[in-house]
Amino acid sequence: MADQVKNQIGKYILIGTSLIITILIFVFPLASASEFSFRGNFGKGHSFVNYTWLIHQEGFLPHLLLSLQLAILASAINLLLMVPTAVIANLKFPKWRPVLDFICILPLIIPVVSLAIGAQVAMPKSLQNSQFELPFFFVIIALPFTYRALDIALTSVELKTLVEASRNLGANWVLTIIRVIIPSIRSGITGALFLAFALAIGEFTLTSLLHWDTFPTWTVNASQENILGAIALSVFSFAGAIAILMFVSLIANRRASNSNLKIEEVSE
Amino acid sequence: MKKGAVVKRSEGAAHHSSIFSGFSKVPLPLSPFFAFVGFFLMWPILAVTIRSFQGNKKEWTLENFRSIIHGPYLHGFVVSLKLATYTAAIGSLIGGFLAFVIIKYAGRKLTLIIDSTAAVFANSGGVPLAFMFIAAFGAQGVLTKSLKSLGWDIYAGKFTLFSFSGLLLVYTFFQVPIMIIVFKPALKGLRKEWGEASQSLGANSLTFWRRVAIPILTPSFLGAFFLLFASGFSAYATARAMTVGNVPLVPLIIGSLVDGNVIANQVNLGDALAVGMVLIAVISMSGYLLAQKYAARWRTK
Numbered sequence: 001m002a003d004q005v006k007n008q009i010g011k012y013i014l015i016g017t018s019l020i021i022t023i024l025i026f027v028f029p030l031a032s033a034s035e036f037s038f039r040g041n042f043g044k045g046h047s048f049v050n051y052t053w054l055i056h057q058e059g060f061l062p063h064l065l066l067s068l069q070l071a072i073l074a075s076a077i078n079l080l081l082m083v084p085t086a087v088i089a090n091l092k093f094p095k096w097r098p099v100l101d102f103i104c105i106l107p108l109i110i111p112v113v114s115l116a117i118g119a120q121v122a123m124p125k126s127l128q129n130s131q132f133e134l135p136f137f138f139v140i141i142a143l144p145f146t147y148r149a150l151d152i153a154l155t156s157v158e159l160k161t162l163v164e165a166s167r168n169l170g171a172n173w174v175l176t177i178i179r180v181i182i183p184s185i186r187s188g189i190t191g192a193l194f195l196a197f198a199l200a201i202g203e204f205t206l207t208s209l210l211h212w213d214t215f216p217t218w219t220v221n222a223s224q225e226n227i228l229g230a231i232a233l234s235v236f237s238f239a240g241a242i243a244i245l246m247f248v249s250l251i252a253n254r255r256a257s258n259s260n261l262k263i264e265e266v267s268e
Numbered sequence: 269m270k271k272g273a274v275v276k277r278s279e280g281a282a283h284h285s286s287i288f289s290g291f292s293k294v295p296l297p298l299s300p301f302f303a304f305v306g307f308f309l310m311w312p313i314l315a316v317t318i319r320s321f322q323g324n325k326k327e328w329t330l331e332n333f334r335s336i337i338h339g340p341y342l343h344g345f346v347v348s349l350k351l352a353t354y355t356a357a358i359g360s361l362i363g364g365f366l367a368f369v370i371i372k373y374a375g376r377k378l379t380l381i382i383d384s385t386a387a388v389f390a391n392s393g394g395v396p397l398a399f400m401f402i403a404a405f406g407a408q409g410v411l412t413k414s415l416k417s418l419g420w421d422i423y424a425g426k427f428t429l430f431s432f433s434g435l436l437l438v439y440t441f442f443q444v445p446i447m448i449i450v451f452k453p454a455l456k457g458l459r460k461e462w463g464e465a466s467q468s469l470g471a472n473s474l475t476f477w478r479r480v481a482i483p484i485l486t487p488s489f490l491g492a493f494f495l496l497f498a499s500g501f502s503a504y505a506t507a508r509a510m511t512v513g514n515v516p517l518v519p520l521i522i523g524s525l526v527d528g529n530v531i532a533n534q535v536n537l538g539d540a541l542a543v544g545m546v547l548i549a550v551i552s553m554s555g556y557l558l559a560q561k562y563a564a565r566w567r568t569k
Contacts, residue, residue, distance in 0.1 A: 118313050
């Protein structure tokens, strides 16, 4: 009995302390920024004026469209490169997986600043003169996250068994890929897609060091005139990112538990 | 690891033990990946390394490296290392504690929400983060003003948000979530049976933590510390948005060199600084990988 009471007290102390920390570090800044972002002109009253301010700035649409274009390109390259690589490595060359694991964390190790300097030294001039050099480096920067998303999806289903079953039932490779492999790792693919897209559309360091002007770098410049507008944009981007990621992880979670269920049913 | 076996891995466990042994040729289907990474990642780093050993007339020299270990550049490294160490220490302690509470008490739904929020915050080390903290802790910030009305003027002393201590505060915002993400799998790997076993052997919970849990968790904790260190060391965007040249961090120095403030007598100084950063990052990440390997011993089976 005494032990139970002690455990209860310990529980409340632990949860209470972590709540206080969370509020101090995360909730206060977010709440303050939200409050700021709804302030009216010249800090008077509250309104949406800071959220609409940016839209009316010159260059808003061109820069946004450019960033969208680059992000879509980066996600496309990412999927075309990483989905086959991850699937094939998983199915046919498991010996190579540690090598892939290692290479795919390299972008986390190598500072983006150093990569940017390297890009200026090493890339052919023709590529450096085009803004389409950016998507390739966005793919590199996103690599640790996209590979991980795909890898987790691939290891959570018994892909080898599924593929063998499909082949035994007479399906050819194309059919197997379309009907078996892709559906069973769909959560990983969506996750990788979102991560690649989100990283590409918000990338600042490499873009600014390579002297390109995309939506993130343009907003930084534009917001020097209106700090409230900049804060509103920050709040908006945080809220948007959290919403998207929660959506993705919800889907991924449901899919993962569904496919596990299927395997169990089959093996019984 | 058996050839062809379907390897079920626990989260975060890495198998880097056999990386460079027994590989001959890259299989054809994997070659696009290697070509891509080779051209857009390895080649730039190699090129910058080569150029860092060259002088203005492309002659081989160590002059660039001699320069960066003196004067303002050395000072930049010292400040960067200090910032990385402090933020890693703060982040790993607070994040480790939060991860423990989450594992112990949070339900499935709450964990899911925390996970995705942490993932967003962990990648938030950018410009938006700087603006958020200006709104809260800036001279006109909401928190600054409410604390002042309670009688505590945080700007009374030397503190400003746009300084070293300000950066410490802001970096905590993304270091803590990274710690939660990295350290949670390790805590999850602490098996219930171990607690039960030690209890049936007569240990109380303090003894369990001292003799079982902490020894098992130490490698993971150190590994996470190194990871946070690397992320704090190479962060650029937040510091760039918040400081005005008053905090001499290496990434910022490189940035200003790239922006055209080149010292005429040493055009390749920035390359040497970039290589120096890679070196420090590689050392700290080797610490991470090594620690992961030790930690994986408890989780592979």
